[in-house]
Amino acid sequence: MAPATSVLEARNVYKVFVARGGKARTALRNVELTIRRGEFVCLVGPSGCGKSTVLNMFAGLVTPSDGTILHDGRTITDVNTHVGYVTQDDNLLPWRTALGNVELALECKSVGRAERRERAFDYLARVGLKGNEELYPHELSGGMRKRVSIVRTLVDDSVDVILMDEPFGPLDAQTRLILQDELLRLWQGTGRTIVFVTHDIVEAIALSDRIAIFTSVPGSIKQVRDVTLPRPRDVFHIHETPGFSTIYDAIWNDLREEILKGRDDAGA
Amino acid sequence: MPAREQPMQVNAGWAHEQSLLVREERHATVTRRYETLRIFSLRAVVMGGILGLWWTASGTLIDRLFVSDPISVVTSFVQMSLDGTLWWHLESTLLEMTLGYILGVTVGVALAIIVTLIPWGGQIVRPLMLGVFAIPKVALAPLIIVWFGIHLLPKVILAASLVLFIVYFSTLAGFAAVSRDLIASIRVMGASRSALFIKLILPSAAPYIFAAMRITLPGALIGAIIGEFVSSNRGVGFLIAYASSRYNTAQVFAGILSLLIFVLILNTLVSRVEKYIARWRPDQVQRNRN
Numbered sequence: 001m002a003p004a005t006s007v008l009e010a011r012n013v014y015k016v017f018v019a020r021g022g023k024a025r026t027a028l029r030n031v032e033l034t035i036r037r038g039e040f041v042c043l044v045g046p047s048g049c050g051k052s053t054v055l056n057m058f059a060g061l062v063t064p065s066d067g068t069i070l071h072d073g074r075t076i077t078d079v080n081t082h083v084g085y086v087t088q089d090d091n092l093l094p095w096r097t098a099l100g101n102v103e104l105a106l107e108c109k110s111v112g113r114a115e116r117r118e119r120a121f122d123y124l125a126r127v128g129l130k131g132n133e134e135l136y137p138h139e140l141s142g143g144m145r146k147r148v149s150i151v152r153t154l155v156d157d158s159v160d161v162i163l164m165d166e167p168f169g170p171l172d173a174q175t176r177l178i179l180q181d182e183l184l185r186l187w188q189g190t191g192r193t194i195v196f197v198t199h200d201i202v203e204a205i206a207l208s209d210r211i212a213i214f215t216s217v218p219g220s221i222k223q224v225r226d227v228t229l230p231r232p233r234d235v236f237h238i239h240e241t242p243g244f245s246t247i248y249d250a251i252w253n254d255l256r257e258e259i260l261k262g263r264d265d266a267g268a
Numbered sequence: 269m270p271a272r273e274q275p276m277q278v279n280a281g282w283a284h285e286q287s288l289l290v291r292e293e294r295h296a297t298v299t300r301r302y303e304t305l306r307i308f309s310l311r312a313v314v315m316g317g318i319l320g321l322w323w324t325a326s327g328t329l330i331d332r333l334f335v336s337d338p339i340s341v342v343t344s345f346v347q348m349s350l351d352g353t354l355w356w357h358l359e360s361t362l363l364e365m366t367l368g369y370i371l372g373v374t375v376g377v378a379l380a381i382i383v384t385l386i387p388w389g390g391q392i393v394r395p396l397m398l399g400v401f402a403i404p405k406v407a408l409a410p411l412i413i414v415w416f417g418i419h420l421l422p423k424v425i426l427a428a429s430l431v432l433f434i435v436y437f438s439t440l441a442g443f444a445a446v447s448r449d450l451i452a453s454i455r456v457m458g459a460s461r462s463a464l465f466i467k468l469i470l471p472s473a474a475p476y477i478f479a480a481m482r483i484t485l486p487g488a489l490i491g492a493i494i495g496e497f498v499s500s501n502r503g504v505g506f507l508i509a510y511a512s513s514r515y516n517t518a519q520v521f522a523g524i525l526s527l528l529i530f531v532l533i534l535n536t537l538v539s540r541v542e543k544y545i546a547r548w549r550p551d552q553v554q555r556n557r558n
Contacts, residue, residue, distance in 0.1 A: 061452050081458035091453045095471050095548040104467070108459040138550050156457070 006070075007161055007193050008035040008058050013067035015053055026218040027053060031067070033212055033221055035161075040187065040194045042204035044251070045214025045222075046259045051197050053219075055163050058195060059085050071161070084153030084162040088169050090145040092137040098124060098148045099133040105156040123151040127182055143175040147182070154186060164196045168203065180206055180235045188232060201251050205229070206238040213254045216262035223254050336517040345522040353507070358526055360503040361492050364420060368427020369488035373481060375428065376435030381465075384443050401433040405491070409498045418499045427491030431484040438480035442473025478542040485534055489527060 060080035496505025
């Protein structure tokens with residue numbers, strides 16, 4: 001069996017932030033992480049552990065203080081336009097319709113008008129937004145805005161890595177499940193790589209092939225665990241899938257130690 | 269039997285609900301019309317009250333020479349419109365004001381863009397801009413006349429100077445208010461610097477720019493009028509100064525009335541453009557889709 005090739009790599013990555021008072025603090029310590037082509041990886045960890053910072057480094061929005069970030073073997077030194085980036089807020093342009101927002105990424109990549117329109121219509125239809133193309137973001141529900149925001153990155157087929165920073169965080173529980181299900185359907189079979197930051201263990205298990213668990217701050221990779229549950233998965237009944245509780249307990253054990261450690265540090 | 273009663277009940281419920289909807293819709297329409305009517309009539313009452321007070325006070329409480337009276341003002345206004353005096357003066361003032369306004373807005377926005385392109389540019393020139401902004405431009409009017417002559421140019425520059433700084437600062441504030449996350453998202457999409465500016469930064473700042481444009485509209489007029497006060501032989505400012513020197517108070521007020529009407533028209537124009545640009549905003553979309 002040929003070894004899976006790596007798409008994204010963090011090698012020996014450190015990040016030091018200087019606070020307002022001028023005092024430097026280590027946010028990431030020696031992060032080593034390899035993302036393989038075509039896999040769905042979730043990053044979980046205690047809040048403030050730097051998992052979003054790692055994601056921002058893959059997007060080229062944050063540079064490491066030491067170490068290297070590689071995409072397809074090339075060091076990322078500037079904004080990485082070869083990835084799609086879905087933020088926690090939906091970040092749609094309020095003066096553009098759903099259609100206009102989906103077309104945005106294609107405009108930036110200079111895709112022709114007719115093709116742009118056709119692809120945007122197609123993708124909006126895939127997430128059940130047919131007929132809502134001409135609505136403005138404020139006329140859409142939170143879940144619909146999130147769908148537009150996800151589709152906006154997926155529609156650009158020059159991008160084979162999608163980074164997602166707690167995209168379903170602000171949504172209500174039911175909408176979250178529905179969107180997790182839709183995301184899996186959109187992703188399955190495309191061969192695209194997804195790196196997904198979340199603090200919800202169940203969500204991580206339902207979605208991913210592997211889960212990277214971060215230590216508390218200064219963050220590093222504590223453990224990477226495989227999720228071997230068969231696909232396609234039923235996110236609505238994921239906790240009834242055989243093997244679910246084993247992986248859940250393992251991750252929760254890893255995390256609990258870190259959360260307690262973080263709490264002790266804060267208390268000291 | 270119960271099996272037959274079921275649909276009957278559903279139907280009755282449906283009809284009841286429909287009548288409720290119709291009743292509430294009608295009620296909402298009537299309430300809205302009533303409110304509009306009330307606001308318009310109250311406006312008329314306030315205006316009428318002020319004019320009435322003016323009419324009564326003039327010649328009784330205050331000397332007619334100082335305040336004239338509404339009827340004389342309107343008479344003077346109509347007379348000057350008919351014999352063409354008003355248009356002759358208005359034309360000149362409007363030209364100065366409009367040119368000054370366009371110049372001020374253009375230069376203000378352009379300066380803000382240039383300063384934003386230079387790293388720390390905004391901070392570097394901030395004390396300078398604030399300093400020049402603080403100078404009462406009106407006090408410079410005689411000097412500006414000396415520099416730029418007595419014709420169109422000094423008045424245009426005075427008008428522009430009362431527009432430029434507010435537009436500049438407001439545009440900069442608009443640029444600064446663009447969401448960092450949005451900028452990051454769009455940069456990752458591969459937007460060039462110019463695409464980022466045209467697709468994100470300028471539209472984000474548009475409400476700030478339009479607010480400044482509406483606030484500075486009367487400022488442009490003030491600039492033109494001050495210029496005419498200092499030195500001119502034409503324009504509404506000249507008309508007012510001339511009438512005033514001859515104690516023709518009615519004519520002074522008629523001149524002011526013509527300016528007032530003009531500013532109202534211009535304001536409506538700017539609002540129209542603003543509404544077109546902001547047609548995506550929640551309140552506008554509601555109105556357009558209803």
